[in-house]
Amino acid sequence: HITSGLARGLQTQALKKSSLAFCFDVDGVLLHGHEAIPCAKKALRMVEGENSRGLKIPYILLTNGGGKPEAERARSLSEVLGVNISEHQLIQAHTILRPIAKKYGHEPVLILGGELDTCRKIAEGYGYTQPSLPIDYLATDSRIWPFYKLNDAENEIAKPHPPHPKFVLTVHDPRNWALEIQLLVDLLTHPTHPPPKIVFCNPDLLWRSDYPRSRFGQGAFRTALTAAYRASTGKKLEYEQFGKPTRATYEFAEGFLMDQAGIEVGEEMPRVYMVGDNPESDIAGANAHGWESILVNTGVYNSADDGPPVHWPTRMLDNVEQAVEWAIDREF
Numbered sequence: 001h002i003t004s005g006l007a008r009g010l011q012t013q014a015l016k017k018s019s020l021a022f023c024f025d026v027d028g029v030l031l032h033g034h035e036a037i038p039c040a041k042k043a044l045r046m047v048e049g050e051n052s053r054g055l056k057i058p059y060i061l062l063t064n065g066g067g068k069p070e071a072e073r074a075r076s077l078s079e080v081l082g083v084n085i086s087e088h089q090l091i092q093a094h095t096i097l098r099p100i101a102k103k104y105g106h107e108p109v110l111i112l113g114g115e116l117d118t119c120r121k122i123a124e125g126y127g128y129t130q131p132s133l134p135i136d137y138l139a140t141d142s143r144i145w146p147f148y149k150l151n152d153a154e155n156e157i158a159k160p161h162p163p164h165p166k167f168v169l170t171v172h173d174p175r176n177w178a179l180e181i182q183l184l185v186d187l188l189t190h191p192t193h194p195p196p197k198i199v200f201c202n203p204d205l206l207w208r209s210d211y212p213r214s215r216f217g218q219g220a221f222r223t224a225l226t227a228a229y230r231a232s233t234g235k236k237l238e239y240e241q242f243g244k245p246t247r248a249t250y251e252f253a254e255g256f257l258m259d260q261a262g263i264e265v266g267e268e269m270p271r272v273y274m275v276g277d278n279p280e281s282d283i284a285g286a287n288a289h290g291w292e293s294i295l296v297n298t299g300v301y302n303s304a305d306d307g308p309p310v311h312w313p314t315r316m317l318d319n320v321e322q323a324v325e326w327a328i329d330r331e332f
């Protein structure tokens with residue numbers, strides 16, 4: 001009785017200081033679109049304790065996706081993946097904008113991306129007090145972009161006469177590139193107001209949805225904007241980039257992982273295994289941050305078609321279940 005109590009105590013202690021931790025990418029590793037990749041549920045159950053050691057292993061989800069408040073997204077991910085994921089385990093592309101609002105929340109900002117005013121509401125939830133949308137400008141003067149008419153839902157939520165923005169925050173993947181590129185170039189070349197600082201939260205040129213071929217992500221929008229800005233001004237677009245693989249995003253995510261692992265600043269980190277499908281974001285970022293990286297074959301990268309990945313992972317495996325199995329066996 002005493003020994004089992006002692007064992008439980010030691011295991012709890014071991015639990016707090018697990019020797020390994022996981023960082024899971026979402027699209028192309030756990031999900032295809034809104035559906036769970038079949039083996040993802042098993043993989044997460046293994047991390048939650050259904051493994052040969054009976055150990056609950058700390059983990060976070062780190063995605064270049066987003067478009068919903070963290071608490072709401074965590075609830076829907078928990079439902080789809082069959083495990084309880086808290087908002088404190090979820091870092092989306094735009095989560096990093098929340099601490100930034102402490103310093104710049106009072107400034108007028110233009111918010112890009114997402115459906116209708118979902119991203120305006122995310123910005124307000126982070127503490128931005130003057131978030132505008134591209135449709136606010138079109139509602140002010142429909143001549144800004146003559147090839148698009150606001151629909152009833154947009155007219156309902158538009159707030160005409162927005163203040164000139166200090167920042168443009170690309171919270172999620174833009175939906176109306178033509179209007180948004182025209183508007184951003186107008187704002188960057190405004191005759192009297194200073195150009196806003198442009199911030200992107202996701203550099204992905206491609207990502208894997210439920211369509212069998214990778215889709216253009218926010219990085220493709222940035223590419224289009226950069227080209228139109230240079231063609232019309234001759235200048236190189238200046239911008240701040242967050243999201244995987246940037247150092248800022250991995251450092252930000254590490255704080256969440258330390259919380260999950262019960263690690264204080266200065267204490268030794270567990271060995272972190274990043275499981276991703278995109279060599280450019282998941283593998284490049286993990287390698288640069290000194291984490292182990294596992295590239296799986298269920299997303300952007302496909303070993304049958306793509307040849308050697310541009311960024312070499314610690315290990316290449318078929319899917320996230322194999323990734324979790326391999327990492328646990330390797331650690332114990």
Ligand code: G3P
Pocket residue numbers: 025026027028062063064065066173202204206207208217218278
């Ligand atoms: O918009 C989402 C996409 O760019 C990538 O998401 O989860 O693979 O980082 P994820």
Ligand code: MG
Pocket residue numbers: 025026027028029207208276277278299
């Ligand atoms: Mg992915």
